[in-house]
Amino acid sequence: MGRLLRTGLNAGTEAPQVVGGEGVHFHLSDGRKVLDGSNTGGPLGHGHPRMAEALREAAGLPMVSEGWNWRGRDKAAEELFEVALKGEEHWAGAVRFCLSGSEGNDIALSLSQALTGRKAIATRERAYHGLVGLSRDVTVQPHWHGGLAAPNGGTKVPPPGAKVHVLPAPEGATYLSATEAARRLPPLDERLAGAAEKLRDSAAVIIDYTQGGYYHDGAYQDAVAGIARREGCLWIADEVVTGVGRSGRPFAFQGGDTRPDIVTLGKGLGGGMVSVAAIVVSKDVAAELDGKSWQNYGTLRGHPMAMAAVSAYLGIVRDEGLLDRVKALEGLYARRLSEIAARHPSVSRVAGQGLHWTIELHGPDWRNWLADTTEAPIASRVAGHALGAGAVIGTSGEQVSLFLAPPLIISEAESERLLSILDDSLFLADREHNATMEGAH
Numbered sequence: 001m002g003r004l005l006r007t008g009l010n011a012g013t014e015a016p017q018v019v020g021g022e023g024v025h026f027h028l029s030d031g032r033k034v035l036d037g038s039n040t041g042g043p044l045g046h047g048h049p050r051m052a053e054a055l056r057e058a059a060g061l062p063m064v065s066e067g068w069n070w071r072g073r074d075k076a077a078e079e080l081f082e083v084a085l086k087g088e089e090h091w092a093g094a095v096r097f098c099l100s101g102s103e104g105n106d107i108a109l110s111l112s113q114a115l116t117g118r119k120a121i122a123t124r125e126r127a128y129h130g131l132v133g134l135s136r137d138v139t140v141q142p143h144w145h146g147g148l149a150a151p152n153g154g155t156k157v158p159p160p161g162a163k164v165h166v167l168p169a170p171e172g173a174t175y176l177s178a179t180e181a182a183r184r185l186p187p188l189d190e191r192l193a194g195a196a197e198k199l200r201d202s203a204a205v206i207i208d209y210t211q212g213g214y215y216h217d218g219a220y221q222d223a224v225a226g227i228a229r230r231e232g233c234l235w236i237a238d239e240v241v242t243g244v245g246r247s248g249r250p251f252a253f254q255g256g257d258t259r260p261d262i263v264t265l266g267k268g269l270g271g272g273m274v275s276v277a278a279i280v281v282s283k284d285v286a287a288e289l290d291g292k293s294w295q296n297y298g299t300l301r302g303h304p305m306a307m308a309a310v311s312a313y314l315g316i317v318r319d320e321g322l323l324d325r326v327k328a329l330e331g332l333y334a335r336r337l338s339e340i341a342a343r344h345p346s347v348s349r350v351a352g353q354g355l356h357w358t359i360e361l362h363g364p365d366w367r368n369w370l371a372d373t374t375e376a377p378i379a380s381r382v383a384g385h386a387l388g389a390g391a392v393i394g395t396s397g398e399q400v401s402l403f404l405a406p407p408l409i410i411s412e413a414e415s416e417r418l419l420s421i422l423d424d425s426l427f428l429a430d431r432e433h434n435a436t437m438e439g440a441h
């Protein structure tokens with residue numbers, strides 16, 4: 001046993017040993033270069049020269065805690081509004097920086113509790129919002145519980161801190177191919193019929209735009225937001241994955257007409273080189289904070305190095321036209337993935353937006369799994385095969401979900417290679433699926 005505590009994430013395969021990276025490739029200890037195909041924290045791939053230069057320069061900056069002023073922090077805030085929130089100035093008020101998406105969601109939820117005086121919080125089925133404090137409570141995928149998963153059962157799950165309401169998933173509004181079950185779903189207003197009661201005692205409802213493979217269009221967001229407004233519940237757009245790049249527009253919430261009370265950002269915001277996240281509050285929320293001190297402090301939040309990374313990332317997004325690039329690649333992924341889904345009987349659904357795509361396989365029900373089995377799930381085995389063939393393809397942690405989230409700088413040719421490795425690797429899942437089907441007859 002080494003000195004670094006390694007706990008394993010779930011019953012997946014052994015993680016590869018990374019020794020370096022460049023562009024869209026990881027360099028592994030066995031000398032191979034593999035395509036980085038699922039890395040929501042690395043929007044620019046590895047070693048982007050402009051990011052590297054900005055951070056080299058920032059290495060000489062002082063250590064300034066959140067309690068002190070730092071001009072680079074004001075600059076990053078201004079740039080976030082100029083680059084990402086352009087056109088949203090009518091409602092967006094101000095930003096506070098923090099360290100991770102989990103922390104951002106926890107802070108946003110506790111602020112909502114303070115503002116409304118309510119304790120309960122709400123999300124939608126199959127959501128993941130982080131594993132810290134209240135963000136863990138609203139992470140309702142059963143296997144992401146923040147506790148200990150033992151391979152032969154005996155899993156220990158910590159009890160939640162807040163009461164959590166779960167709204168139905170936005171299943172009918174997936175971007176590409178919905179399941180048969182989703183196609184038979186009743187209309188949205190019927191599905192959300194019980195939501196008003198749930199949001200009546202909730203401080204906030206938080207919705208994200210990728211987790212569980214749900215890439216809902218604006219209708220779901222607008223319906224939930226409308227109910228939240230009527231019931232005095234705040235709504236938080238969790239754009240930790242989708243914000244400033246991956247969805248092919250600055251924010252996924254721009255697919256709807258409503259605008260959130262709070263937006264959280266993270267993951268790629270530091271260009272994949274530092275840990276940084278942010279909470280953007282609306283003008284109304286900012287007005288409520290005016291004249292009060294928000295008693296929530298973090299020593300390393302808004303660190304000069306992190307602020308330099310945010311500024312550099314936003315500059316690259318703007319100057320390299322990354323959002324247009326993602327939008328242009330979206331069509332390629334949509335087309336190729338529907339072909340792949342049609343070819344493989346093991347695929348139950350593909351869905352996605354921009355450069356985030358989910359491939360869901362037939363198999364065990366994700367609702368019943370606590371990551372406590374000895375055998376690697378089928379999604380992990382497919383990902384293991386893909387790694388052998390030269391590409392990292394992620395699993396969402398569920399047994400049956402694979403996802404692609406390549407660097408936003410990926411080329412068409414590299415995308416084709418990634419997709420063809422996925423295509424080839426799915427034979428494993430087909431074999432298993434066909435055997436199950438035969439066994440059932």
Ligand SMILES: Cc1ncc(COP(=O)(O)O)c(C=O)c1O
Pocket residue numbers: 100101102103105128129130131208209211238240241266267
């Ligand atoms: C939608 C969403 N929100 C929040 C988080 C938490 O972010 P982090 O892991 O950076 O704390 C994640 C992480 O996967 C996420 O997917």
